[in-house]
Amino acid sequence: MAIVKVHTGEEFECGDNETIARAALRSGLGFPYECNSGSCGTCKFTTLDGEFENLYPEAPAITERDTRKNRLLGCQCTPIGDVEIKVMLSDEYIPKYSPSEQAANLISINPITHDISAFSFKVEKTKEFIPGQYSILTIPGLGKRAYSMSNLPKDGVLEFMIKNMKNGGVSDYLFSERALSHGDAIALDGPYGIAHYRYNERDKICIAGGSGLAPMLSIAREHISSNQESRLHFLFGGKTDADLLPLDEFRNLVGDRKGLIEYYPVASVYSESSYTITGFLHDVLLSLFKENLGSYDIYCAGPPVMTASLEKSLFESGFPQEQLIFDRYC
Amino acid sequence: MTEAAEKNDLAFLCDASEPVEGEGFRVELPNFPALAVFKYDDKFFVIDDKCSHGNASLCDGDVDGCEVECPFHAGAFNFMTGEPTAAPCTVPVRTYEARVVEGKLYMVI
DSSP states (O other): OEEEEETTSOEEEEOTTOOHHHHHHHTTOOOOOSOSSSSSOTTEEEEEEEEEEESOTTOTTOOHHHHHTTEEEGGGEEEEEEEEEEOOOOGGGSOSSOOEEEEEEEEEEEEOSSSEEEEEEEESSOOOOOTTOEEEEEETTTEEEEEEBOSOSBTTEEEEEEEOOOSSSHHHHHHSHHHHHHOOOEEEEEEEOSOOOOOSSSEEEEEEEGGGHHHHHHHHHHHHHTTOSSOEEEEEEEEEGGGSOOHHHHHHHHTOTTOOSEEEEEEEEEOOOSSSEESOHHHHHHHHHTTTGGGEEEEEESOHHHHHHHHHHHHHTTOOGGGEEOOOOO | OOHHHHHHTEEEEEETTSOOTTSOEEEOOTTSOOEEEEEETTEEEEEESBOSSSSOBGGGSOEETTEEEOTTTOOEEETTTOOEEETTOOSOOOEEOEEEETTEEEEEO
């Protein structure tokens, strides 16, 4: 166990296999982060004293200048003995629910679209989280992947919507017979993420692409189950109809029996359905809501190319930065 | 066009002697977001002062050549083009055309 000192006086303990960012968050500090996987760069810190092990030296978020200025990623390094660092802690990153790692058992798999399924895991102690947050799943021998919860916290069950990437990685394993039948010890660490539901009076737009459906569903489910008075619009994007959900299935999934949520399926390539809008999500968003877009909170999750296009379009339209809520996974 | 008419399209920022190389110079104008002025290679560049990633003032960041680093999360922008050059910044900041007239620095509006 090492002690990490922050230049502003805070201290926290970091276990042998823990990263600096996660150890800081577990001890209740507002260590900046988003993706927890080495790509967004939000968790950069400067080393002041001591030795560090860099777990991902080729991480895309670190530049030659960062290396020259003794910067590392908090989510990709561990201290070797006691260390001192410089980082700008901020209240917005203080976890409401302290993240912890638990063993998890896969209890069910249910298909949602042709390539996305809902995976439910049971953990021993109920995990609280805010809708929109994610966990880090570790499969022994295959590595770690961050997945967003798609359900609401209940009875120690966590549900994730996972796309089969067919690349031999974590998702391949989960889609295999082995994952369910063996009940292998899978570890779940969480909750993490700052792109979570904001309880305010502003109307909301959720924009989901592919398996980005998971956190957006969790947010929509919370919106319905907590009887919010604000309105919620939900855009779900895919390439063709096969990637999308019909309205009745969407309402069933969300638990929206009264049809309170406006649902817009969006196909970027082709659709045979007259109900589906054809186009890119960012273009469809701007054309649907151009009149008063600034009055909404916009939540989004999906492939990096989608969230990047959306962020760029919204920034160029003058949309208030703090009302765009998403985690960067570059 | 007379010089007076041209000046109607310009907004005064500061004396051209005020911004120094290696530092951002912050200017606030009515009806504009806060601006950051940079001097580099004897030329002036004007961008929005607020980082496109978080609520930070780029004038508080370190300047490295033609780039400025955000003091919050060490992302960076090329202040000549506004383009992001280091994570976590992914969206460009706005740029404005700078012009020096009789020792005073203006931006074109």
